Amino acid sequence: MAVDIRLPRKRKRGELTSEPRGLVSPGDVITSDTGFMRGHGTYMEDDKLHASVAGVVERVNKLICVQPLKTRYNGEVGDVVVGRITEVGQKRWRVDTNSRLNSILMLSSVNLPGGELRRRSAEDELMMRQYLSEGDLISAEVQSVFSDGALSLHTRSLKYGKLGQGILLKVSPSLVKRRKTHFHNLPCGASVILGNNGYIWISPTVENESSDTAGGFIQNLEPVSEDERGVIARLRNCILGLAEHRLMLYDTSVLYTYETSTKYEIHELLKPDVMEEVIHLARLKLEQEGT
Amino acid sequence: MTSQRADCGNLELRSQSCEQNLLSRPDGSATYCQGDTSVIVAVYGPAEVKQSKEFLDKATLEVIFKPKVGIPGCSEKFQERLIRNTCETIVLTALHPRSSINIIIQVMHNAGSLLSCCVNSTCMALLDAGLPMSCLVAAVTCSLSCDGDIILDPTSQQEKEAKAILTFVFESRDNEIITSNTHGIYSIKQYYSCVEACRKYGFVSCQSPLGTTNTVEQ
Numbered sequence: 175m176a177v178d179i180r181l182p183r184k185r186k187r188g189e190l191t192s193e194p195r196g197l198v199s200p201g202d203v204i205t206s207d208t209g210f211m212r213g214h215g216t217y218m219e220d221d222k223l224h225a226s227v228a229g230v231v232e233r234v235n236k237l238i239c240v241q242p243l244k245t246r247y248n249g250e251v252g253d254v255v256v257g258r259i260t261e262v263g264q265k266r267w268r269v270d271t272n273s274r275l276n277s278i279l280m281l282s283s284v285n286l287p288g289g290e291l292r293r294r295s296a297e298d299e300l301m302m303r304q305y306l307s308e309g310d311l312i313s314a315e316v317q318s319v320f321s322d323g324a325l326s327l328h329t330r331s332l333k334y335g336k337l338g339q340g341i342l343l344k345v346s347p348s349l350v351k352r353r354k355t356h357f358h359n360l361p362c363g364a365s366v367i368l369g370n371n372g373y374i375w376i377s378p379t380v381e382n383e384s385s386d387t388a389g390g391f392i393q394n395l396e397p398v399s400e401d402e403r404g405v406i407a408r409l410r411n412c413i414l415g416l417a418e419h420r421l422m423l424y425d426t427s428v429l430y431t432y433e434t435s436t437k438y439e440i441h442e443l444l445k446p447d448v449m450e451e452v453i454h455l456a457r458l459k460l461e462q463e464g465t
Numbered sequence: 466m467t468s469q470r471a472d473c474g475n476l477e478l479r480s481q482s483c484e485q486n487l488l489s490r491p492d493g494s495a496t497y498c499q500g501d502t503s504v505i506v507a508v509y510g511p512a513e514v515k516q517s518k519e520f521l522d523k524a525t526l527e528v529i530f531k532p533k534v535g536i537p538g539c540s541e542k543f544q545e546r547l548i549r550n551t552c553e554t555i556v557l558t559a560l561h562p563r564s565s566i567n568i569i570i571q572v573m574h575n576a577g578s579l580l581s582c583c584v585n586s587t588c589m590a591l592l593d594a595g596l597p598m599s600c601l602v603a604a605v606t607c608s609l610s611c612d613g614d615i616i617l618d619p620t621s622q623q624e625k626e627a628k629a630i631l632t633f634v635f636e637s638r639d640n641e642i643i644t645s646n647t648h649g650i651y652s653i654k655q656y657y658s659c660v661e662a663c664r665k666y667g668f669v670s671c672q673s674p675l676g677t678t679n680t681v682e683q
Contacts, residue, residue: 199592199601199637200555200592200597200598200599200600200601200637201598201599201600201601201636201637201638215597217557217597217599219599224599224600224638226557226597226598226599227595227596227597227598228592228595229595242595243595244486244492244493244593244594244595245595246492246511274510274511274512274561274564275511275512275513275563275564276513322562322563323561
Protein backbone atom coordinates (compact mmCIF):
# COMPACT_ATOMS: atom_id res chain seq x y z
CA MET A 175 0.00 0.00 0.00
CA ALA A 176 1.35 3.41 -0.95
CA VAL A 177 1.65 5.85 1.88
CA ASP A 178 1.71 9.58 1.33
CA ILE A 179 3.96 11.49 3.70
CA ARG A 180 4.22 15.25 3.88
CA LEU A 181 6.38 17.51 5.99
CA PRO A 182 4.54 19.58 8.59
CA ARG A 183 3.74 23.02 7.29
CA LYS A 184 3.17 26.22 9.12
CA ARG A 185 -0.46 27.12 8.88
CA LYS A 186 -0.99 30.04 6.57
CA ARG A 187 -2.47 33.12 8.06
CA GLY A 188 -4.96 33.32 5.21
CA GLU A 189 -4.91 35.62 2.25
CA LEU A 190 -6.25 38.49 4.29
CA THR A 191 -3.19 40.59 4.99
CA SER A 192 -5.03 43.34 6.83
CA GLU A 193 -7.00 42.33 9.89
CA PRO A 194 -10.71 43.14 9.71
CA ARG A 195 -11.80 46.42 11.21
CA GLY A 196 -13.62 46.57 14.49
CA LEU A 197 -12.00 43.53 16.07
CA VAL A 198 -12.79 43.46 19.80
CA SER A 199 -12.15 41.18 22.76
CA PRO A 200 -14.32 40.77 25.87
CA GLY A 201 -14.35 43.87 28.05
CA ASP A 202 -13.36 46.29 25.31
CA VAL A 203 -15.40 49.48 25.12
CA ILE A 204 -17.21 49.67 21.77
CA THR A 205 -18.73 53.08 22.29
CA SER A 206 -19.53 55.42 25.16
CA ASP A 207 -22.33 57.02 23.13
CA THR A 208 -25.70 56.16 24.69
CA GLY A 209 -27.66 56.52 21.46
CA PHE A 210 -27.10 52.93 20.42
CA MET A 211 -29.04 49.75 21.03
CA ARG A 212 -27.43 46.76 22.67
CA GLY A 213 -27.32 43.63 20.49
CA HIS A 214 -25.91 40.13 20.89
CA GLY A 215 -22.37 39.90 22.23
CA THR A 216 -22.46 43.20 24.08
CA TYR A 217 -23.34 44.44 27.54
CA MET A 218 -23.90 47.84 29.09
CA GLU A 219 -22.00 49.09 32.12
CA ASP A 220 -21.43 52.64 33.39
CA ASP A 221 -23.28 53.96 30.28
CA LYS A 222 -20.65 52.39 28.07
CA LEU A 223 -21.19 49.58 25.61
CA HIS A 224 -18.69 46.75 26.14
CA ALA A 225 -18.07 43.65 24.04
CA SER A 226 -18.66 40.31 25.75
CA VAL A 227 -17.22 38.01 23.07
CA ALA A 228 -14.19 38.18 20.79
CA GLY A 229 -15.22 38.99 17.27
CA VAL A 230 -16.14 41.63 14.74
CA VAL A 231 -18.41 44.58 15.53
CA GLU A 232 -21.43 44.77 13.26
CA ARG A 233 -23.67 47.80 13.15
CA VAL A 234 -27.16 47.93 11.65
CA ASN A 235 -28.45 51.50 11.99
CA LYS A 236 -28.59 51.93 15.79
CA LEU A 237 -28.07 48.29 16.72
CA ILE A 238 -24.59 47.13 17.63
CA CYS A 239 -23.75 43.42 17.73
CA VAL A 240 -20.50 41.53 18.07
CA GLN A 241 -20.37 38.45 15.86
CA PRO A 242 -18.03 35.77 17.23
CA LEU A 243 -16.21 33.44 14.83
CA LYS A 244 -17.35 30.27 16.53
CA THR A 245 -20.69 29.85 18.19
CA ARG A 246 -23.41 27.34 18.84
CA TYR A 247 -26.53 27.47 16.73
CA ASN A 248 -29.03 30.21 17.53
CA GLY A 249 -32.32 28.94 16.19
CA GLU A 250 -34.82 31.08 14.33
CA VAL A 251 -38.35 30.18 13.30
CA GLY A 252 -38.42 28.70 9.80
CA ASP A 253 -34.83 27.42 9.77
CA VAL A 254 -34.16 24.04 8.23
CA VAL A 255 -32.15 21.87 10.62
CA VAL A 256 -30.67 18.40 10.62
CA GLY A 257 -30.66 16.73 14.00
CA ARG A 258 -30.15 13.48 15.84
CA ILE A 259 -32.69 11.97 18.22
CA THR A 260 -31.15 11.68 21.68
CA GLU A 261 -34.12 10.66 23.79
CA VAL A 262 -37.63 9.32 23.34
CA GLY A 263 -39.96 10.75 25.95
CA GLN A 264 -43.67 10.97 26.53
CA LYS A 265 -45.28 12.60 23.48
CA ARG A 266 -41.95 14.12 22.49
CA TRP A 267 -38.51 13.36 21.13
CA ARG A 268 -35.42 15.23 22.21
CA VAL A 269 -33.18 16.20 19.32
CA ASP A 270 -29.56 17.31 19.30
CA THR A 271 -29.33 20.23 16.86
CA ASN A 272 -26.01 21.82 17.93
CA SER A 273 -27.92 24.47 19.88
CA ARG A 274 -27.42 25.30 23.56
CA LEU A 275 -30.35 23.25 24.76
CA ASN A 276 -31.76 20.10 23.22
CA SER A 277 -34.56 20.75 20.76
CA ILE A 278 -37.95 19.13 21.09
CA LEU A 279 -40.00 17.37 18.44
CA MET A 280 -43.57 16.90 19.64
CA LEU A 281 -45.55 13.86 18.59
CA SER A 282 -48.27 16.25 17.49
CA SER A 283 -45.95 18.01 15.04
CA VAL A 284 -44.97 15.01 12.92
CA ASN A 285 -46.78 13.40 10.03
CA LEU A 286 -47.91 9.97 11.14
CA PRO A 287 -48.32 7.03 8.76
CA GLY A 288 -51.74 7.12 7.26
CA GLY A 289 -51.32 10.59 5.91
CA GLU A 290 -54.45 12.41 7.00
CA LEU A 291 -54.52 14.50 10.15
CA ARG A 292 -55.96 12.65 13.11
CA ARG A 293 -55.88 12.68 16.88
CA ARG A 294 -52.77 11.22 18.45
CA SER A 295 -53.95 8.19 20.34
CA ALA A 296 -52.31 6.26 23.16
CA GLU A 297 -51.20 3.65 20.61
CA ASP A 298 -49.26 6.33 18.77
CA GLU A 299 -47.44 7.18 21.98
CA LEU A 300 -46.48 3.55 22.46
CA MET A 301 -45.37 3.31 18.84
CA MET A 302 -43.07 6.35 19.08
CA ARG A 303 -39.88 4.33 19.22
CA GLN A 304 -40.90 2.49 16.06
CA TYR A 305 -41.16 5.80 14.20
CA LEU A 306 -37.99 7.42 15.51
CA SER A 307 -35.58 5.90 18.00
CA GLU A 308 -32.40 7.14 19.64
CA GLY A 309 -29.63 7.84 17.17
CA ASP A 310 -31.88 8.40 14.15
CA LEU A 311 -31.20 11.43 12.01
CA ILE A 312 -34.01 13.71 10.93
CA SER A 313 -34.46 16.86 8.92
CA ALA A 314 -36.96 19.30 10.36
CA GLU A 315 -38.02 22.92 10.48
CA VAL A 316 -37.98 25.17 13.53
CA GLN A 317 -41.57 25.76 14.55
CA SER A 318 -41.04 28.04 17.53
CA VAL A 319 -38.45 29.09 20.07
CA PHE A 320 -39.26 28.59 23.75
CA SER A 321 -38.57 31.35 26.26
CA ASP A 322 -35.42 29.60 27.52
CA GLY A 323 -34.01 29.37 23.99
CA ALA A 324 -34.85 25.72 23.31
CA LEU A 325 -36.28 24.98 19.89
CA SER A 326 -39.52 23.25 18.98
CA LEU A 327 -39.29 21.43 15.65
CA HIS A 328 -41.85 20.10 13.22
CA THR A 329 -41.76 17.70 10.28
CA ARG A 330 -45.21 18.57 8.94
CA SER A 331 -44.09 18.45 5.33
CA LEU A 332 -43.02 15.59 3.13
CA LYS A 333 -39.66 17.29 2.61
CA TYR A 334 -38.80 16.63 6.23
CA GLY A 335 -38.58 13.39 8.16
CA LYS A 336 -36.22 10.55 8.83
CA LEU A 337 -32.97 10.44 6.87
CA GLY A 338 -31.81 7.22 5.28
CA GLN A 339 -28.35 6.51 3.93
CA GLY A 340 -25.77 9.21 3.54
CA ILE A 341 -23.06 11.23 5.26
CA LEU A 342 -23.47 13.77 8.06
CA LEU A 343 -21.00 16.66 8.23
CA LYS A 344 -20.68 19.14 11.05
CA VAL A 345 -19.48 22.66 10.26
CA SER A 346 -19.81 26.03 11.94
CA PRO A 347 -23.44 27.28 11.75
CA SER A 348 -22.27 30.74 10.69
CA LEU A 349 -20.91 29.28 7.44
CA VAL A 350 -24.28 28.16 6.09
CA LYS A 351 -25.79 30.91 3.96
CA ARG A 352 -29.49 31.52 4.47
CA ARG A 353 -31.31 30.80 1.22
CA LYS A 354 -34.86 30.28 0.08
CA THR A 355 -34.30 26.54 -0.05
CA HIS A 356 -31.82 24.36 1.81
CA PHE A 357 -32.68 21.12 0.00
CA HIS A 358 -30.67 20.75 -3.16
CA ASN A 359 -30.71 17.99 -5.73
CA LEU A 360 -27.36 18.67 -7.30
CA PRO A 361 -26.89 17.81 -10.99
CA CYS A 362 -23.89 15.65 -10.06
CA GLY A 363 -26.24 13.03 -8.71
CA ALA A 364 -26.54 13.60 -5.00
CA SER A 365 -28.81 15.54 -2.67
CA VAL A 366 -27.56 17.93 -0.03
CA ILE A 367 -29.42 19.32 2.94
CA LEU A 368 -27.59 22.38 4.24
CA GLY A 369 -28.99 22.66 7.74
CA ASN A 370 -28.94 26.14 9.23
CA ASN A 371 -27.50 24.58 12.38
CA GLY A 372 -24.29 23.60 10.60
CA TYR A 373 -25.23 19.94 10.16
CA ILE A 374 -25.05 18.94 6.53
CA TRP A 375 -26.55 15.81 5.08
CA ILE A 376 -25.37 14.32 1.78
CA SER A 377 -27.35 11.45 0.33
CA PRO A 378 -27.97 9.79 -3.02
CA THR A 379 -30.80 11.42 -4.95
CA VAL A 380 -34.05 9.51 -4.75
CA GLU A 381 -35.54 9.23 -8.21
CA ASN A 382 -39.23 8.79 -7.57
CA GLU A 383 -40.79 10.29 -4.47
CA SER A 384 -42.30 7.44 -2.48
CA SER A 385 -46.01 7.47 -1.72
CA ASP A 386 -47.20 9.86 0.96
CA THR A 387 -48.64 7.19 3.22
CA ALA A 388 -45.34 6.32 4.90
CA GLY A 389 -45.17 9.71 6.61
CA GLY A 390 -41.45 9.93 5.99
CA PHE A 391 -40.48 7.16 8.38
CA ILE A 392 -39.45 4.54 5.86
CA GLN A 393 -35.72 4.27 5.21
CA ASN A 394 -34.51 3.15 1.83
CA LEU A 395 -31.81 0.61 2.69
CA GLU A 396 -31.03 -0.65 -0.80
CA PRO A 397 -27.32 -0.79 -1.59
CA VAL A 398 -25.95 2.45 -2.99
CA SER A 399 -23.96 2.02 -6.20
CA GLU A 400 -20.24 2.72 -6.16
CA ASP A 401 -20.58 5.70 -8.52
CA GLU A 402 -23.04 7.37 -6.21
CA ARG A 403 -20.80 6.71 -3.24
CA GLY A 404 -17.92 8.31 -5.15
CA VAL A 405 -20.00 11.42 -5.78
CA ILE A 406 -21.00 11.60 -2.13
CA ALA A 407 -17.41 11.20 -0.93
CA ARG A 408 -16.23 13.91 -3.30
CA LEU A 409 -18.97 16.26 -2.12
CA ARG A 410 -17.98 15.60 1.47
CA ASN A 411 -14.36 16.51 0.78
CA CYS A 412 -15.43 19.63 -1.12
CA ILE A 413 -17.75 20.87 1.62
CA LEU A 414 -15.16 20.23 4.34
CA GLY A 415 -12.61 22.11 2.23
CA LEU A 416 -14.97 25.06 1.85
CA ALA A 417 -15.58 25.09 5.59
CA GLU A 418 -11.86 24.86 6.31
CA HIS A 419 -11.21 27.89 4.12
CA ARG A 420 -14.14 29.76 5.63
CA LEU A 421 -16.21 30.12 2.47
CA MET A 422 -19.98 30.40 2.75
CA LEU A 423 -21.86 27.20 1.93
CA TYR A 424 -24.74 27.34 -0.53
CA ASP A 425 -25.71 25.43 -3.67
CA THR A 426 -23.56 27.45 -6.11
CA SER A 427 -20.39 27.39 -4.02
CA VAL A 428 -20.71 23.65 -3.40
CA LEU A 429 -21.37 22.95 -7.06
CA TYR A 430 -18.48 25.09 -8.32
CA THR A 431 -16.09 23.44 -5.90
CA TYR A 432 -17.35 20.05 -7.02
CA GLU A 433 -16.81 20.96 -10.67
CA THR A 434 -13.28 22.28 -10.16
CA SER A 435 -12.38 19.23 -8.07
CA THR A 436 -13.22 16.72 -10.83
CA LYS A 437 -9.71 16.82 -12.26
CA TYR A 438 -8.39 15.22 -9.08
CA GLU A 439 -9.05 11.81 -7.61
CA ILE A 440 -11.31 11.81 -4.57
CA HIS A 441 -8.60 10.82 -2.13
CA GLU A 442 -6.25 13.49 -3.51
CA LEU A 443 -8.67 16.14 -2.24
CA LEU A 444 -7.68 15.24 1.31
CA LYS A 445 -4.24 16.75 0.73
CA PRO A 446 -4.27 20.34 1.96
CA ASP A 447 -2.33 21.77 -0.99
CA VAL A 448 -4.68 20.19 -3.55
CA MET A 449 -7.72 21.37 -1.62
CA GLU A 450 -6.30 24.87 -1.40
CA GLU A 451 -5.93 25.03 -5.17
CA VAL A 452 -9.44 23.70 -5.77
CA ILE A 453 -10.93 26.19 -3.32
CA HIS A 454 -8.93 29.01 -4.89
CA LEU A 455 -10.25 28.18 -8.37
CA ALA A 456 -13.80 27.87 -7.04
CA ARG A 457 -13.48 31.21 -5.30
CA LEU A 458 -12.28 32.89 -8.49
CA LYS A 459 -15.21 31.39 -10.38
CA LEU A 460 -17.65 32.60 -7.75
CA GLU A 461 -16.19 36.11 -7.85
CA GLN A 462 -16.42 36.14 -11.64
CA GLU A 463 -20.05 35.13 -11.56
CA GLY A 464 -20.78 37.59 -8.82
CA THR A 465 -19.70 40.65 -10.77
CA MET B 466 9.87 40.22 27.59
CA THR B 467 12.72 40.69 29.99
CA SER B 468 13.56 43.25 32.62
CA GLN B 469 15.85 43.36 35.60
CA ARG B 470 15.38 45.54 38.62
CA ALA B 471 18.01 45.64 41.32
CA ASP B 472 15.61 46.27 44.19
CA CYS B 473 13.07 43.57 43.35
CA GLY B 474 15.21 40.72 42.14
CA ASN B 475 14.34 38.62 39.12
CA LEU B 476 11.46 40.34 37.33
CA GLU B 477 10.91 38.46 34.15
CA LEU B 478 8.44 35.89 32.91
CA ARG B 479 9.37 32.70 31.16
CA SER B 480 8.52 32.43 27.48
CA GLN B 481 4.79 31.93 26.92
CA SER B 482 2.87 30.40 24.06
CA CYS B 483 -0.76 29.63 23.41
CA GLU B 484 -2.68 27.70 20.79
CA GLN B 485 -6.45 27.79 20.47
CA ASN B 486 -8.97 25.50 18.84
CA LEU B 487 -6.80 22.40 18.80
CA LEU B 488 -9.47 19.91 19.85
CA SER B 489 -12.39 19.20 17.52
CA ARG B 490 -15.05 17.90 19.91
CA PRO B 491 -15.30 20.64 22.57
CA ASP B 492 -16.81 24.07 21.89
CA GLY B 493 -13.56 25.73 22.82
CA SER B 494 -10.08 24.55 23.66
CA ALA B 495 -6.68 26.02 24.32
CA THR B 496 -3.25 25.00 25.44
CA TYR B 497 -1.05 27.40 27.32
CA CYS B 498 2.66 27.04 28.08
CA GLN B 499 4.67 29.11 30.53
CA GLY B 500 8.22 27.87 30.22
CA ASP B 501 7.98 24.12 30.72
CA THR B 502 4.62 24.32 32.48
CA SER B 503 1.90 23.28 30.07
CA VAL B 504 -1.85 22.92 30.47
CA ILE B 505 -4.62 21.98 28.04
CA VAL B 506 -8.19 23.15 28.63
CA ALA B 507 -11.46 22.14 26.97
CA VAL B 508 -14.72 24.06 27.36
CA TYR B 509 -18.08 22.43 26.69
CA GLY B 510 -21.20 24.53 26.71
CA PRO B 511 -23.59 26.10 27.16
CA ALA B 512 -25.32 22.74 26.96
CA GLU B 513 -28.03 20.70 28.60
CA VAL B 514 -27.69 20.29 32.37
CA LYS B 515 -28.80 17.63 34.83
CA GLN B 516 -31.86 18.71 36.74
CA SER B 517 -30.16 18.29 40.10
CA LYS B 518 -27.50 20.82 39.15
CA GLU B 519 -29.78 23.21 37.32
CA PHE B 520 -30.13 26.90 38.29
CA LEU B 521 -33.17 28.79 37.10
CA ASP B 522 -31.43 32.14 36.76
CA LYS B 523 -27.94 31.29 35.56
CA ALA B 524 -25.71 28.68 33.98
CA THR B 525 -24.04 25.99 36.06
CA LEU B 526 -20.28 26.33 35.80
CA GLU B 527 -18.25 23.24 36.53
CA VAL B 528 -14.49 22.90 36.57
CA ILE B 529 -12.76 19.53 36.45
CA PHE B 530 -9.07 19.54 37.22
CA LYS B 531 -7.13 16.51 36.03
CA PRO B 532 -3.60 16.07 37.39
CA LYS B 533 -0.91 14.52 35.24
CA VAL B 534 -0.85 11.29 37.25
CA GLY B 535 -3.08 9.83 39.93
CA ILE B 536 -6.57 10.74 40.97
CA PRO B 537 -7.62 14.27 42.03
CA GLY B 538 -7.34 14.88 45.77
CA CYS B 539 -7.97 17.71 48.18
CA SER B 540 -5.54 20.21 46.69
CA GLU B 541 -6.97 19.62 43.21
CA LYS B 542 -10.49 20.22 44.53
CA PHE B 543 -9.23 23.49 46.00
CA GLN B 544 -7.77 24.55 42.65
CA GLU B 545 -11.04 23.65 40.93
CA ARG B 546 -12.90 25.84 43.38
CA LEU B 547 -10.51 28.73 42.90
CA ILE B 548 -10.73 28.59 39.11
CA ARG B 549 -14.48 28.18 39.23
CA ASN B 550 -14.88 31.26 41.38
CA THR B 551 -12.61 33.21 39.05
CA CYS B 552 -14.60 32.10 36.00
CA GLU B 553 -17.94 32.84 37.62
CA THR B 554 -16.92 36.47 38.10
CA ILE B 555 -16.04 36.97 34.44
CA VAL B 556 -18.46 34.71 32.53
CA LEU B 557 -21.91 36.26 32.11
CA THR B 558 -23.71 33.14 33.35
CA ALA B 559 -27.03 34.96 33.67
CA LEU B 560 -27.35 34.92 29.87
CA HIS B 561 -27.66 31.13 29.74
CA PRO B 562 -30.10 30.01 32.41
CA ARG B 563 -30.69 26.28 32.87
CA SER B 564 -27.58 25.21 30.98
CA SER B 565 -24.16 23.98 31.94
CA ILE B 566 -20.66 25.14 31.12
CA ASN B 567 -18.01 22.50 31.71
CA ILE B 568 -14.34 23.35 31.89
CA ILE B 569 -11.87 20.50 31.90
CA ILE B 570 -8.27 21.28 32.75
CA GLN B 571 -5.64 18.68 32.00
CA VAL B 572 -2.15 19.28 33.37
CA MET B 573 0.45 18.27 30.80
CA HIS B 574 3.52 19.24 32.78
CA ASN B 575 4.04 21.12 36.01
CA ALA B 576 7.25 23.12 36.19
CA GLY B 577 6.07 25.79 38.59
CA SER B 578 3.36 28.52 38.48
CA LEU B 579 0.74 25.92 37.66
CA LEU B 580 -2.24 27.86 38.97
CA SER B 581 -1.56 30.96 36.88
CA CYS B 582 -1.03 28.79 33.82
CA CYS B 583 -4.39 27.08 34.44
CA VAL B 584 -6.23 30.40 34.74
CA ASN B 585 -4.60 31.84 31.62
CA SER B 586 -5.37 28.71 29.66
CA THR B 587 -8.98 28.65 30.86
CA CYS B 588 -9.43 32.26 29.79
CA MET B 589 -8.13 31.51 26.29
CA ALA B 590 -10.39 28.45 26.00
CA LEU B 591 -13.44 30.48 27.08
CA LEU B 592 -12.51 33.08 24.47
CA ASP B 593 -12.30 30.35 21.84
CA ALA B 594 -15.68 28.94 22.85
CA GLY B 595 -17.22 32.36 22.28
CA LEU B 596 -18.88 32.47 25.68
CA PRO B 597 -20.01 35.94 26.74
CA MET B 598 -17.56 37.35 29.28
CA SER B 599 -17.45 40.70 31.01
CA CYS B 600 -13.68 40.92 30.55
CA LEU B 601 -10.56 38.83 30.12
CA VAL B 602 -8.22 37.74 32.89
CA ALA B 603 -4.50 37.25 33.26
CA ALA B 604 -2.85 35.42 36.14
CA VAL B 605 0.68 35.92 37.41
CA THR B 606 2.45 33.90 40.10
CA CYS B 607 5.35 35.26 42.09
CA SER B 608 7.43 33.84 44.90
CA LEU B 609 9.25 35.49 47.76
CA SER B 610 12.67 34.04 48.44
CA CYS B 611 14.09 33.84 51.97
CA ASP B 612 15.97 37.14 51.59
CA GLY B 613 12.85 38.93 50.39
CA ASP B 614 13.47 38.96 46.64
CA ILE B 615 10.47 38.73 44.32
CA ILE B 616 10.71 36.13 41.56
CA LEU B 617 7.98 36.30 38.93
CA ASP B 618 6.70 33.12 37.28
CA PRO B 619 8.86 30.84 39.47
CA THR B 620 9.97 27.38 38.39
CA SER B 621 9.19 24.44 40.64
CA GLN B 622 12.73 24.60 42.07
CA GLN B 623 12.25 28.28 42.93
CA GLU B 624 8.82 27.51 44.40
CA LYS B 625 10.39 24.87 46.66
CA GLU B 626 12.98 27.30 48.03
CA ALA B 627 10.51 30.15 48.42
CA LYS B 628 9.22 31.55 51.68
CA ALA B 629 5.87 32.41 50.15
CA ILE B 630 4.08 31.91 46.83
CA LEU B 631 1.46 34.41 45.71
CA THR B 632 -0.84 34.18 42.70
CA PHE B 633 -2.94 37.08 41.49
CA VAL B 634 -5.57 37.22 38.78
CA PHE B 635 -6.19 40.58 37.12
CA GLU B 636 -9.09 41.58 34.91
CA SER B 637 -8.55 43.43 31.66
CA ARG B 638 -10.82 46.44 32.04
CA ASP B 639 -9.44 48.28 35.06
CA ASN B 640 -6.59 45.89 35.80
CA GLU B 641 -8.00 45.16 39.24
CA ILE B 642 -7.36 42.00 41.26
CA ILE B 643 -10.21 39.50 41.15
CA THR B 644 -8.47 36.52 42.74
CA SER B 645 -5.60 36.36 45.19
CA ASN B 646 -4.17 33.10 46.44
CA THR B 647 -1.23 33.06 48.82
CA HIS B 648 0.79 30.39 50.52
CA GLY B 649 3.54 31.02 53.12
CA ILE B 650 4.71 33.87 55.34
CA TYR B 651 5.08 37.50 54.18
CA SER B 652 4.57 41.03 55.48
CA ILE B 653 1.85 43.40 54.29
CA LYS B 654 4.47 45.56 52.60
CA GLN B 655 5.84 42.58 50.73
CA TYR B 656 2.31 41.63 49.66
CA TYR B 657 1.74 45.03 48.07
CA SER B 658 5.08 45.05 46.31
CA CYS B 659 4.25 41.59 44.91
CA VAL B 660 0.87 42.87 43.69
CA GLU B 661 2.52 45.77 41.89
CA ALA B 662 5.19 43.57 40.33
CA CYS B 663 2.57 41.13 39.07
CA ARG B 664 0.15 43.83 37.95
CA LYS B 665 2.66 45.15 35.46
CA TYR B 666 2.74 41.82 33.62
CA GLY B 667 -0.95 41.11 34.07
CA PHE B 668 -1.60 44.40 32.31
CA VAL B 669 0.64 43.56 29.36
CA SER B 670 -0.94 40.11 28.93
CA CYS B 671 -4.45 41.52 29.07
CA GLN B 672 -3.85 44.27 26.57
CA SER B 673 -2.80 42.01 23.69
CA PRO B 674 -5.21 39.08 23.80
CA LEU B 675 -6.05 39.10 20.10
CA GLY B 676 -2.39 39.02 19.22
CA THR B 677 -2.14 35.61 20.85
CA THR B 678 -5.02 34.07 18.92
CA ASN B 679 -2.80 31.65 17.10
CA THR B 680 0.66 30.67 18.21
CA VAL B 681 2.62 33.67 19.40
CA GLU B 682 5.90 33.64 21.21
CA GLN B 683 6.29 36.40 23.71
